[in-house]
Every structure is written in C-alpha cells, then in structure tokens.
Amino acid sequence: MVTPASTDPAQRVREVVQPVAEAAGLVLEDVHVSPAGRRSVVRIVLDLGDDAIGSLDLDTLGAASRDISAALDAADPVHGQYVLEVSTPGTDRPLTELRHFRRARTRLVQLTLRDGSTVHGRLVAAEADGYDVETAPGTVVQVDPAQVARAAVEVELKHVHDEGPHDEEDLD
Structure with a gap:
C-alpha cells in the first residue's frame, strides 16, 4: 500500500x-x-x-x-x-479559467462585464489576450478577459454546426 x-x-x-x-x-x-x-x-x-x-x-x-x-x-x-x-463539470460550471473558455468554443455564452453590461453570443475564439464572441451573424466582438466579471455557457437544445443541408448527425 x-x-x-x-x-x-x-x-x-x-x-x-x-x-x-x-x-x-x-x-x-x-x-x-x-x-x-x-x-x-x-x-x-x-x-x-x-x-x-x-x-x-x-x-x-x-x-x-x-x-x-x-x-x-x-x-x-x-x-x-x-x-x-x-x-464532468457540466454546463452550469462558470467559466473562470482560459481553459474553460477554450473548451466552450462554438458554444453560446453570456459574459457579464465589470461595468455591468453583458455580451451574449457564440464564442468563436479564446486566447489569453481576448475572447471573440459572435453576437450576430458576421459581427464578432472581442472582449478583454480582465473585463469579465462572470461568464457561463448557455444550454442549447439544438446547435447547428454548419450552414449547409442538415441531417440528424449535424445537430448537437
């Protein structure tokens, strides 16, 4: 032993x-x-x-x-x-580390900033110097990690991964 x-x-x-x-x-x-x-x-x-x-x-x-x-x-x-x-941590885990944000890429997120405002959209990139969030089709906002007070993944029942014709394998 x-x-x-x-x-x-x-x-x-x-x-x-x-x-x-x-x-x-x-x-x-x-x-x-x-x-x-x-x-x-x-x-x-x-x-x-x-x-x-x-x-x-x-x-x-x-x-x-x-x-x-x-x-x-x-x-x-x-x-x-x-x-x-x-x-596993589950989807209700708050995003508190860069690793958590990287794992949440492609997911819908809500970031509450230190000034009280929120950024809501799909996380497309996560690096130490910023998080890229697509807030509307074609509109990406970069968020400074130091400005994030709270962040969480939002649960989606269906998530389409591409823009083409879809079958059951294309859904999350």
Missing part, C-alpha cells in the same frame, strides 16, 4: 488521481472528500484537455472511473469505506 504524504484527504486523493487522469488524456478539475455517516464520499471531476471541443463521452468517463477506483484501492488515501463519484 502506497500512502500519499499529505494529511488532507482531498489532497491525498488528488495525488493518486492526477497521474491517472493525465494518463487518460484528461484534466483533473476538482476533488472533494466529505463525510457521509460512517463513510466518506469522494467526488472527482474530470474534463477534456484545453483545446478539446465537445463533451467527455461516457465510455471514456467509465474507463477513467475504473482506473481511478483501482488506483485509490491500491494507494488507500481515504481511511475507511467511501463512495466514489466520478463526473
């Missing part, structure tokens, strides 16, 4: 899970360990890498979950019994 050095349970879990997530090509977004009666609940949040567009599929998430479970069993960073929950 290999026990990580940290005394914080979440940090011990993070030390075990980080290499597993990286080996799967994923980003370890968050780790929470909380008591739940006689057990603990270990919540792991995984995401795709910085430049990936789309969602983490269930097969990849399932495989990563099995690998994480095996690594936690081998290292035993959580004392006693625990329930493991492995998930």
